[in-house]
Amino acid sequence: MVQAESMLEANNLSVIRSGKIVLEDVNFQIKEGEFVGIVGPNGGGKSTLLLTILGILSPAKGDVKVFGHNPQFVNFNGKVGWVSQDAASIPTKMRMTVRELISLGTISSKNLFSFRRGKESSAVEDAIKLVGLEDLAEADIGRLSGGQRQRAVIGRALASNAELLIFDEPLVNVDRSARNGILKLLDDLCHNENKTLLMVSHDLTAIRQSAHRIVYLDGQVQFDGQPSDIPNLSGLAGLIGLEHVHSHAHKEED
């Protein structure tokens, strides 16, 4: 049964960073087709978890398996897509069009040396369409709004035909009006394009509204279940300070 296959799993995962235990005995699974949101306070280990899933940090105990393999030793060649916060990922001193950025997603170890990218160009056009940037394909990414740039970065991950998409705070540099558009896009990717999504966000409202499952991470997994199962999630978050961070972020946008 394909549906039951777990795309990503953490088993008794502990990670130590600069002598401090950041993650302790973390267990969870993500199955194909799921949309999982990870929330938690700052310092709760969200980015540590992402870096471990990506194979950049190594576990002190336990393990992480992506597609059944240890991400530190396996090259997924585009099967995993990483969507970073756009502002952090695109150098400011560079001119580049949306199409140029998205086409970077097609490179992997298999076509590292190729310079004619004919076969990949259809994947690029599909990705541009999927993220709705057809009209802006030749625009300089430096002149796009936060929401449009975030779409371009998502498009880059889609161009590799990734099955598992990992989002790190995709809504941070996006204003409120564009935010719902991005969430709609994520929803589409999950339901119409059969992508599996893992999203880390401060935006509890967004996660509650779109994710199938919420993992609340504060060093350990404090909660793992459907959004509706914890009516007092915001209470829990408020206690630890998450909601404060969340409302603060919105104030800055306004």
Place this chain on the structure above:
Amino acid sequence: MKFSEFLIEILFNDWFSLSNLGPFMPGETFPAYFEVEMFQRALLAAVLTTVVAGFYGSFLLMKNLALMGDGLAHVSFGGVAVGIVLGAAAPLWYALIFSVTAALIIHELQERDLLTGDASIAIFLTGMLALGLVVLRIWGQGITADIEGYLFGNLNLIDYNDLDLIVSISIISLVSLFFLHNALLATTVDAIAARIQGIPTRWIGLWFSAAVAAIVVSMVQVIGTLLVTALLVTPAATAQLVGRSFRECMVLTQLIGITSVLLGLFLSSELDTGAGSMIALVSAIVFGLVLIGTIVVNQDANKQRID
């Protein structure tokens, strides 16, 4: 026969007969760059290093490492000093070893978060320069005259040994960039995403560092260690002011770089100044003019929008 000798023969006499362009060139002394062998060497070295530096400089600029070239030039100079003291026939080979080693060490230290920030890189690089100067002072009395050529460039004195080194570094850099530019660009834009995609970002980083270090060495005689940045970064920075896409910036970088070099050579030969400093000055002036131009154009556009 040296490889570069063969290349000069092909370019200026055999197939391309660039020497025929001489009579059409303006000025009294400038045509010599097309007609006289020692100046032909200078022209080839200047244009070739400008092309290579333009491509790699664009990536340095995007990585926010504009001053890396300057730092590596310091190290190269230290290498040259050590080479001279040891009585090397071609001190540039010492510069090459120094520069590439330093670049690889810096890259590894940065990757491991052991060396961060401009300051520590600057300290590391000036330390290598200081080593060269101390060595020169202790053992190298009376050979300071040679040193000047490496500080400010001695383009017109490049011999076939030097030119061989310059041509080899340029060709290897260009060919490797041709095959790896997409991977390098992806790594530059987002190293984590590139790594997840399956690009060997670690090797790309090492290759890029080593290539830049070698390119800096190839530029030492053309423009001088003090002025390396003028060819490495200035044309690319000028292109970023007006280009709208990566591809466009690459083309503009080359146009601006080659124009600056030819204009610099022309002015230096007619006004009898140092070639390296004149090339650097011209490329800085071009940057200034384009900057002013873009400011004026933007203001006009804003005005029209208001009207």
